[in-house]
Amino acid sequence: MRALEVLASGPFASVQDLGRPGRAELGVGASGAADRGALRLANRLVGNPEGAAAVETTFGGLDVRAVGGGYVAATGAPGPLTVEHGGRVRPVAANTLVRLPDGARLRCGVPDAGLRGYLAVRGGVDVAPVLGSRSTDTMAGIGPDPLRPGVRLPVGAPSGELPAVDYAPVAAPESGTLTLRIVPGPRDDWFTDAALAALTGGPYDVTSDSDRIGMRLSGPRLHRARTDELPSEGMVRGALQVPPSELPTLLLADHPVTGGYPVIAVVVAADADRAAQARPGQRVRFRRSPGAR
Amino acid sequence: MSVRVLRCADSGVLVEVGGLGRVLALYAALRADPPDGVTDLVPAARTLLLSLDPARADPDAVARAVRAAAGRAGTEAAPGEVFADAPPVRIPVAYDGADLDDVAAHTGLTPREVVAAHTGTPWTVAFCGFSPGFGYLAGGDPCLRVPRRAESRTRVPAGAVALAGEFSGVYPRESPGGWQLVGRTEVATWDLDRDPPALLRPGVRVRFEEAG
Numbered sequence: 258m259r260a261l262e263v264l265a266s267g268p269f270a271s272v273q274d275l276g277r278p279g280r281a282e283l284g285v286g287a288s289g290a291a292d293r294g295a296l297r298l299a300n301r302l303v304g305n306p307e308g309a310a311a312v313e314t315t316f317g318g319l320d321v322r323a324v325g326g327g328y329v330a331a332t333g334a335p336g337p338l339t340v341e342h343g344g345r346v347r348p349v350a351a352n353t354l355v356r357l358p359d360g361a362r363l364r365c366g367v368p369d370a371g372l373r374g375y376l377a378v379r380g381g382v383d384v385a386p387v388l389g390s391r392s393t394d395t396m397a398g399i400g401p402d403p404l405r406p407g408v409r410l411p412v413g414a415p416s417g418e419l420p421a422v423d424y425a426p427v428a429a430p431e432s433g434t435l436t437l438r439i440v441p442g443p444r445d446d447w448f449t450d451a452a453l454a455a456l457t458g459g460p461y462d463v464t465s466d467s468d469r470i471g472m473r474l475s476g477p478r479l480h481r482a483r484t485d486e487l488p489s490e491g492m493v494r495g496a497l498q499v500p501p502s503e504l505p506t507l508l509l510a511d512h513p514v515t516g517g518y519p520v521i522a523v524v525v526a527a528d529a530d531r532a533a534q535a536r537p538g539q540r541v542r543f544r545r546s547p548g549a550r
Numbered sequence: 551m552s553v554r555v556l557r558c559a560d561s562g563v564l565v566e567v568g569g570l571g572r573v574l575a576l577y578a579a580l581r582a583d584p585p586d587g588v589t590d591l592v593p594a595a596r597t598l599l600l601s602l603d604p605a606r607a608d609p610d611a612v613a614r615a616v617r618a619a620a621g622r623a624g625t626e627a628a629p630g631e632v633f634a635d636a637p638p639v640r641i642p643v644a645y646d647g648a649d650l651d652d653v654a655a656h657t658g659l660t661p662r663e664v665v666a667a668h669t670g671t672p673w674t675v676a677f678c679g680f681s682p683g684f685g686y687l688a689g690g691d692p693c694l695r696v697p698r699r700a701e702s703r704t705r706v707p708a709g710a711v712a713l714a715g716e717f718s719g720v721y722p723r724e725s726p727g728g729w730q731l732v733g734r735t736e737v738a739t740w741d742l743d744r745d746p747p748a749l750l751r752p753g754v755r756v757r758f759e760e761a762g
């Protein structure tokens with residue numbers, strides 16, 4: 258395939274790879290796919306290196322046309338998929354290798370569960386890298402612009418063989434209450450003892466004030482034991498940062514390198530991808546990770 | 551030096567070091583030979599964060615390596631000792647910031663004396679953060695220490711020159727911000743067409759000058 262022509266982007270779509278770690282010295286965050294496991298899987302299905310750039314969708318709605326024939330795979334929560342070619346429309350499955358003939362149109366509907374979908378194309382999306390990555394960092398304003406109708410995404414040359422397996426059995430994104438494991442700290446001592454109990458007592462609702470930077474949650478308030486100003490310090494993905502509203506924000510892929518509000522607890526890395534699939538209105542519960550100190 | 555090592559689940563180790571000079575000394579000790587699985591070192595005013603690749607890093611081993619490095623590290627370092635000496639940068643400033651009078655009131659100086667203090671001593675970038683290309687400039691005249699504004703502004707223009715705590719900074723692009731604004735500069739501190747894009751990288755020495 259030579260290119261993917263964007264006909265519609267859905268509510269928000271951008272190019273993402275595994276981001277640009279190691280550039281904190283410039284004040285630049287890692288960014289990259291919000292659900293890294295789903296990006297890796299999509300790339301494996303089309304025989305790309307795991308970190309190749311792909312399209313990340315939000316609430317589906319992507320509509321693209323293949324310029325030249327080739328292979329794609331959609332993972333995560335891409336929504337119901339159809340391929341239109343030669344006047345015929347056929348449904349295709351997620352987590353499957355899909356061949357798109359030249360001129361074929363792939364449409365993503367609205368997912369029933371989950372939030373973010375990944376469309377990998379064999380050869381990878383080959384937009385110009387910025388500071389070593391093709392990811393759009395929405396907080397820093399680095400990388401390619403978010404997708405708009407009319408944009409043509411160039412596709413790179415395929416590198417390896419197509420894998421022998423063309424379907425990956427993965428669990429569908431979760432609907433209902435999402436349980437995320439946390440480890441208290443690094444600043445749990447800035448909060449009252451009751452605050453940690455309130456956090457794990459929950460539940461919290463994901464608000465619509467959520468994006469790639471962070472997910473704002475509504476639920477029990479987390480009272481501070483100390484009210485002095487925290488000097489800004491480094492932040493990690495999965496941190497539950499508590500601003501003066503006393504309601505936690507779960508930091509996602511585009512979080513700033515440093516932040517000035519205390520972090521009461523951090524979601525374990527293995528659950529950070531699942532957190533990135535939580536949609537506004539969905540309910541989240543936090544549980545202390547067994548074995549963690 | 552003694553440090554307090556805090557965990558960010560399996561994604562990071564946050565080291566409480568105390569002051570900026572000690573942060574930079576520990577940063578220098580770890581930067582040359584980072585522990586396995588560390589993807590980023592994020593120095594800040596009082597702390598150093600080691601971001602981890604959870605698939606490769608053992609947080610307990612990283613914590614041990616941090617304590618060992620703290621034992622080896624000197625007690626204090628200046629940005630100029632940690633980072634390669636970069637050529638000094640001159641930044642012309644129009645000192646007409648909205649908070650200049652508040653800064654004067656807080657420091658007990660006149661607005662003219664604030665300008666003289668800001669331009670009188672060279673500053674050095676200690677670390678970056680907040681947003682790409684936002685350098686935390688340290689080493690300036692200690693009489694300019696002021697708190698952040700009680701209320702953050704939702705929009706601070708690009709090029710705003712500001713003070714907070716022991717630091718001065720230049721906003722690289724329009725963003726929210728809570729620092730005290732003393733002036734503005736035309737100098738672009740973040741430009742992706744430049745390599746490196748950040749003008750104010752750690753170790754860069756800065757001289758502010760009153761724009762004529």
